[in-house]
Amino acid sequence: xxxxxxxxxxxxxxxxxxxxxxxxxxxxxxxxxxxxxxxxxxxxxxxxxxxxxxxxxxxxxxxxxxxxxxxxxxxxxxxxxxxxxxxxxxxxxxxxxxxxxxxxxxxx
Numbered sequence: 001x002x003x004x005x006x007x008x009x010x011x012x013x014x015x016x017x018x019x020x021x022x023x024x025x026x027x028x029x030x031x032x033x034x035x036x037x038x039x040x041x042x043x044x045x046x047x048x049x050x051x052x053x054x055x056x057x058x059x060x061x062x063x064x065x066x067x068x069x070x071x072x073x074x075x076x077x078x079x080x081x082x083x084x085x086x087x088x089x090x091x092x093x094x095x096x097x098x099x100x101x102x103x104x105x106x107x108x
Contacts, residue, residue, distance in 0.1 A: 015075075020073060035058075085100050
């Protein structure tokens with residue numbers, strides 16, 4: 001019987017190492033055979049919108065009740081809003097389930 005939860009992001013930081021990590025957590029019994037990540041970011045500088053490049057990457061599989069490291073960077077990037085789109089595939093012929101998340105910047 002499948003759990004009703006859905007995959008979600010888990011954020012953690014290591015202040016002494018000046019870095020953060022983001023994991024995609026699958027608390028369900030669903031096996032995602034393929035995960036594709038699309039990510040980018042944006043901020044405002046002198047009232048102008050500044051966008052980062054957009055990156056698309058194959059992340060591998062996401063088995064039931066597991067986690068997948070999807071981002072790791074220095075805390076300086078947290079001045080930007082970082083967005084993530086994940087396409088989760090259960091099988092080769094299935095349409096992807098899209099999940100979207102956003103990390104908002106630190107307040108200074």
